[in-house]
Amino acid sequence: MKTKTEQFKTLAEKALGNTAVQEALARACGHIGRMRSNAFLNYPEGETLRDQAHQIKAGVMENLEPLLDQLEASARALGVTIHRSADAEDARRYILELIHSRNISLVVKGKSMTTEEIGLNAELEKNQVEVWETDLGEFIVQLAEEPPSHIIAPAIHKSQKEIAELFSKKLGVPLYDNAEDLTMVARQFLREKYFRAGMGISGVNFAVAENGTLVLIENEGNGRLSTTFPPLHVAVMGIEKVIPGMKELAVFLKILARSATGQKFSTYMSFLQGPGRPAEDDGPKELHLILLDNGRSKILNDLELRPSLYCLRCGACLTSCPVYQRIGGHAYGWVYSGPIGATLAPQYLGLLRAKDLPMASTLCGACASVCPVRIPLPDLLIKLRQRIREKGGMIFYEKAFMKVWSFTQNHPFGYGALPVLARKGMKIFPGLFPQGMPLSEKTFHQWWHDENPD
Amino acid sequence: MKTRIELLEQLEEELTALRSRVYRAYSKEELLSLLNSLVDTFPTPKIALEIRPWIKSFDLDEHLIKENRQLLHLPSNERRKALRENNWEAACTVQIGISGADYALADTGTLVLFSGSSGGRWISLTPNVHICLLPMERILPSLDDLFPLLAQKENGAALGSAITFITGPSRTADIELTLVMGAHGPKELHVITLLY
Numbered sequence: 001m002k003t004k005t006e007q008f009k010t011l012a013e014k015a016l017g018n019t020a021v022q023e024a025l026a027r028a029c030g031h032i033g034r035m036r037s038n039a040f041l042n043y044p045e046g047e048t049l050r051d052q053a054h055q056i057k058a059g060v061m062e063n064l065e066p067l068l069d070q071l072e073a074s075a076r077a078l079g080v081t082i083h084r085s086a087d088a089e090d091a092r093r094y095i096l097e098l099i100h101s102r103n104i105s106l107v108v109k110g111k112s113m114t115t116e117e118i119g120l121n122a123e124l125e126k127n128q129v130e131v132w133e134t135d136l137g138e139f140i141v142q143l144a145e146e147p148p149s150h151i152i153a154p155a156i157h158k159s160q161k162e163i164a165e166l167f168s169k170k171l172g173v174p175l176y177d178n179a180e181d182l183t184m185v186a187r188q189f190l191r192e193k194y195f196r197a198g199m200g201i202s203g204v205n206f207a208v209a210e211n212g213t214l215v216l217i218e219n220e221g222n223g224r225l226s227t228t229f230p231p232l233h234v235a236v237m238g239i240e241k242v243i244p245g246m247k248e249l250a251v252f253l254k255i256l257a258r259s260a261t262g263q264k265f266s267t268y269m270s271f272l273q274g275p276g277r278p279a280e281d282d283g284p285k286e287l288h289l290i291l292l293d294n295g296r297s298k299i300l301n302d303l304e305l306r307p308s309l310y311c312l313r314c315g316a317c318l319t320s321c322p323v324y325q326r327i328g329g330h331a332y333g334w335v336y337s338g339p340i341g342a343t344l345a346p347q348y349l350g351l352l353r354a355k356d357l358p359m360a361s362t363l364c365g366a367c368a369s370v371c372p373v374r375i376p377l378p379d380l381l382i383k384l385r386q387r388i389r390e391k392g393g394m395i396f397y398e399k400a401f402m403k404v405w406s407f408t409q410n411h412p413f414g415y416g417a418l419p420v421l422a423r424k425g426m427k428i429f430p431g432l433f434p435q436g437m438p439l440s441e442k443t444f445h446q447w448w449h450d451e452n453p454d
Numbered sequence: 455m456k457t458r459i460e461l462l463e464q465l466e467e468e469l470t471a472l473r474s475r476v477y478r479a480y481s482k483e484e485l486l487s488l489l490n491s492l493v494d495t496f497p498t499p500k501i502a503l504e505i506r507p508w509i510k511s512f513d514l515d516e517h518l519i520k521e522n523r524q525l526l527h528l529p530s531n532e533r534r535k536a537l538r539e540n541n542w543e544a545a546c547t548v549q550i551g552i553s554g555a556d557y558a559l560a561d562t563g564t565l566v567l568f569s570g571s572s573g574g575r576w577i578s579l580t581p582n583v584h585i586c587l588l589p590m591e592r593i594l595p596s597l598d599d600l601f602p603l604l605a606q607k608e609n610g611a612a613l614g615s616a617i618t619f620i621t622g623p624s625r626t627a628d629i630e631l632t633l634v635m636g637a638h639g640p641k642e643l644h645v646i647t648l649l650y
Contacts, residue, residue, distance in 0.1 A: 024630070031631055136637055137628035153628060160630045179632035187638055195546065221579060221624040221639025228575045228616075246601050253597060264468075264562040268639070269619035276615050281574030283615045 004333030035262025074212035078274030088118035104198030110223035112203030134222035149329030151315035204237035317367035468563025472622030570614025
């Protein structure tokens with residue numbers, strides 16, 4: 001996708017004006033959020049598991065290189081071909097070379113945020129390779145020529161009516177009026193593609209260093225189809241997805257689906273251990289694993305911001321965020337949105353290029369309270385704000401406001417005068433405060449003084 | 455510690471909540487009549503049977519063959535060769551896949567299938583209806599009971615290239631959060647527990 005983080009303010013304003021998107025987001029986020037919270041209410045050990053998950057990820061980061069070496073060795077022993085990519089360009093080139101060397105003209109993809117991150121689809125299309133997203137939500141946004149707007153619910157912003165019109169226009173099917181018929185359109189359209197495709201591309205949820213297992217998690221089965229029938233399976237993973245062993249895997253599996261959708265387990269969890277075997281009917285002949293850095297090592301070496309690499313891509317922080325709930329994923333202008341996107345974007349794209357994203361947070365802490373690996377997202381956002389300020393990424397009135405604010409906090413007179421002045425301002429310019437909240441009788445300071453005369 | 459039957463009850467409760475159908479077979483005759491009634495919901499059913507030895511020992515193919523029914527025999531080397539050579543039309547048109555389960559996890563309602571012992575992955579994936587046969591002693595309380603078994607040597611060859619955890623029929627809610635079964639995988643999941 002085209003990165004547009006610089007246009008955050010414009011995009012967010014546009015989203016705020018779109019009532020259809022607002023309604024869709026409110027309904028979806030409310031629903032998914034309730035599912036998540038019920039799942040954990042009924043699972044008291046979940047809180048301890050989240051602590052453990054945090055510790056495991058911290059350990060992985062301490063030990064990343066040796067773990068990757070171990071993963072390489074154990075996956076190779078299973079017949080997997082390993083390729084390390086320092087950046088997006090290298091990963092794209094590697095995949096294109098595979099496609100050309102094997103004369104592949106059709107590629108199917110299981111859902112993968114990492115391949116969105118490296119802009120793979122655009123590159124394949126540019127090279128006349130037919131590529132199909134097979135996750136229903138991803139398929140919808142692909143047809144609409146839009147990027148996904150939520151990590152786990154890519155078409156969360158689209159209404160059923162819009163999808164029906166889209167399918168009718170692009171696929172020539174009747175205008176269906178229910179989700180079931182529309183889902184079957186996608187099922188039927190994509191089914192033969194898995195069998196005709198020369199390559200299936202997937203992401204990786206976890207890669208187990210001790211035995212080379214690649215874990216893929218999904219609800220629809222398109223991931224299984226994409227990694228079972230094409231003769232060549234290419235799995236693309238960020239290097240931070242490696243974990244030491246099966247013991248650690250169990251911890252993550254128990255909290256991932258609960259955090260993402262409120263399910264105990266997602267419908268399908270595939271533990272892939274190399275390409276298909278001679279005694280099996282199916283499975284790919286070749287399995288290639290791309291270990292993608294693309295800026296991750298830089299974050300790894302930045303101890304203050306390192307916890308942003310713990311992310312499992314469950315989407316819980318998006319769904320819980322009051323800012324995301326209003327503006328949706330597209331406003332962030334990048335593949336990852338919401339609190340985790342606002343944390344990663346300045347690190348991947350440059351502080352000033354994404355300077356507005358960390359500001360778009362109330363620091364309410366909802367994201368940290370739902371994160372399965374307890375990433376301290378508000379702390380990271382504050383840290384990023386500081387760095388952006390140090391780099392000069394503040395405009396004139398922000399600077400002026402901070403000067404005044406700092407004066408009032410350092411001088412008792414200024415501190416006392418601030419609420420009085422603010423109340424005067426609200427009376428003189430009521431239009432500036434559109435919520436129409438009535439002013440209280442007294443300021444808090446006055447009230448406190450009257451209640452506590454000593 | 456839960457008893458065998460308590461584990462089964464828990465598994466059935468979870469599976470039912472996941473929109474799967476559960477049955478118990480106390481004898482081979484019961485199993486056959488259950489299978490026949492499920493298969494009879496299709497006018498001209500095309501069925502695929504998995505190869506694992508204990509399923510083979512039931513001689514299901516003999517008993518399921520009737521007029522109007524078509525059964526893909528597995529394994530046969532010719533069949534596998536055809537599948538391997540990407541001649542998937544046959545597999546695509548199968549409506550009912552009958553597989554075994556290597557294990558089940560009671561607390562999450564999960565079936566665990568090893569591609570090694572299944573002889574592949576497709577029977578639980580491409581058909582509209584997946585019928586899974588589960589010997590009762592294969593029900594474990596949870597994931598924590600399974601992982602040590604995966605590491606055991608005697609399971610090594612059976613594991614194969616893919617261990618698949620199946621928790622309900624294929625599903626999606628990508629359109630306005632409306633739950634739809636059978637997004638890409640089976641629309642129906644029927645689990646028959648064998649208690650004999």
